[in-house]
Amino acid sequence: MTGPQIETKQHAPRVVESSRAQQVAFLVMVTVLLIAPIWVYPVFMMKVMCFALFACAFNLLIGFGGLLSFGHAMFLGSAGYISAHAAKVWGFNPEFAILAGTGAAFLVAVVSGLLAIRRLGIYFAMITLALAQMIFFIALQAPFTGGEDGIQAVPRGHLFGFIDLADNFNMYLVVFFIFIGGFLLIYRVVHSPFGQVLKAIRENESRATSLGFDTDRYKLAAYILSGTIAGLAGATKAIVFQLASLTDVHWSMSGEVVLMTLLGGLGTIFGPVVGAAVIITMQNYLAQLGAWVTIIQGVIFVICVLAFRRGIIGEIAHFIKKPL
Numbered sequence: 466m467t468g469p470q471i472e473t474k475q476h477a478p479r480v481v482e483s484s485r486a487q488q489v490a491f492l493v494m495v496t497v498l499l500i501a502p503i504w505v506y507p508v509f510m511m512k513v514m515c516f517a518l519f520a521c522a523f524n525l526l527i528g529f530g531g532l533l534s535f536g537h538a539m540f541l542g543s544a545g546y547i548s549a550h551a552a553k554v555w556g557f558n559p560e561f562a563i564l565a566g567t568g569a570a571f572l573v574a575v576v577s578g579l580l581a582i583r584r585l586g587i588y589f590a591m592i593t594l595a596l597a598q599m600i601f602f603i604a605l606q607a608p609f610t611g612g613e614d615g616i617q618a619v620p621r622g623h624l625f626g627f628i629d630l631a632d633n634f635n636m637y638l639v640v641f642f643i644f645i646g647g648f649l650l651i652y653r654v655v656h657s658p659f660g661q662v663l664k665a666i667r668e669n670e671s672r673a674t675s676l677g678f679d680t681d682r683y684k685l686a687a688y689i690l691s692g693t694i695a696g697l698a699g700a701t702k703a704i705v706f707q708l709a710s711l712t713d714v715h716w717s718m719s720g721e722v723v724l725m726t727l728l729g730g731l732g733t734i735f736g737p738v739v740g741a742a743v744i745i746t747m748q749n750y751l752a753q754l755g756a757w758v759t760i761i762q763g764v765i766f767v768i769c770v771l772a773f774r775r776g777i778i779g780e781i782a783h784f785i786k787k788p789l
């Protein structure tokens with residue numbers, strides 16, 4: 466029996482074990498999300514899921530594509546504004562308002578991606594930050610955004626015309642299915658041939674180019690997909706909280722999603738979900754500390770970088786020797 470055949474046979478059980486570990490982790494996540502509203506305020510859990518989807522989208526770009534964006538808030542915020550405006554002013558049903566916001570994020574991702582994707586490293590990061598600041602300025606000055614007040618009192622409406630989303634239980638189920646759908650889409654992309662090429666580009670772009678792959682096209686596709694899913698999270702969040710504000714498009718939001726991803730585990734499937742849950746929980750339950758919350762987040766970030774460089778899920782996966 467030849468060497469490559471032996472390696473394949475030995476590698477197969479490890480692949481199966483890794484897949485089972487991820488399936489178990491997914492079932493645990495779904496179970497927790499389904500039963501959490503029994504003990505936890507549903508609106509808080511909806512916020513966690515929206516930001517978890519946002520962090521997963523960002524992780525697709527940096528964790529698997531190796532592209533650090535400092536402007537991902539432009540997708541979250543722009544989608545939120547368009548979704549809120551569509552629901553309140555245009556009278557769209559919530560499903561169409563969310564689709565409109567997601568479509569707006571897709572357009573922003575296409576335009577900004579064409580401008581930024583050919584740059585590498587810090588230059589790419591700075592271009593995305595500059596573009597995000599332009600979106601912030603538009604959100605601040607445009608007449609339909611409400612300026613510093615944002616778009617308030619956005620109606621949740623009726624899903625498909627008959628499911629009343631004013632009921633938090635109904636709204637929770639909608640957010641749950643959107644989050645699970647987005648999460649599974651990212652999982653499928655990561656484990657597809659496209660995802661494998663992304664990982665190859667992350668590890669050694671020159672080698673991927675030498676193998677005949679158009680790396681710019683792959684990176685642009687990953688960037689657009691990441692921005693669109695981030696927009697889906699922002700559009701959903703605007704309907705949940707009935708508000709679109711400058712907070713979601715501010716540069717600090719781009720920093721928060723970086724922290725969520727690193728804290729949970731960069732390049733892991735479940736890490737951004739855990740990281741988002743930890744950060745949102747801290748912001749919610751330590752809100753009485755005011756500005757000290759930011760300081761505490763900074764301390765946690767420093768400790769994570771120094772002592773737990775793989776992040777929470779990354780360290781757990783390393784301990785059990787199975788990718789999560």
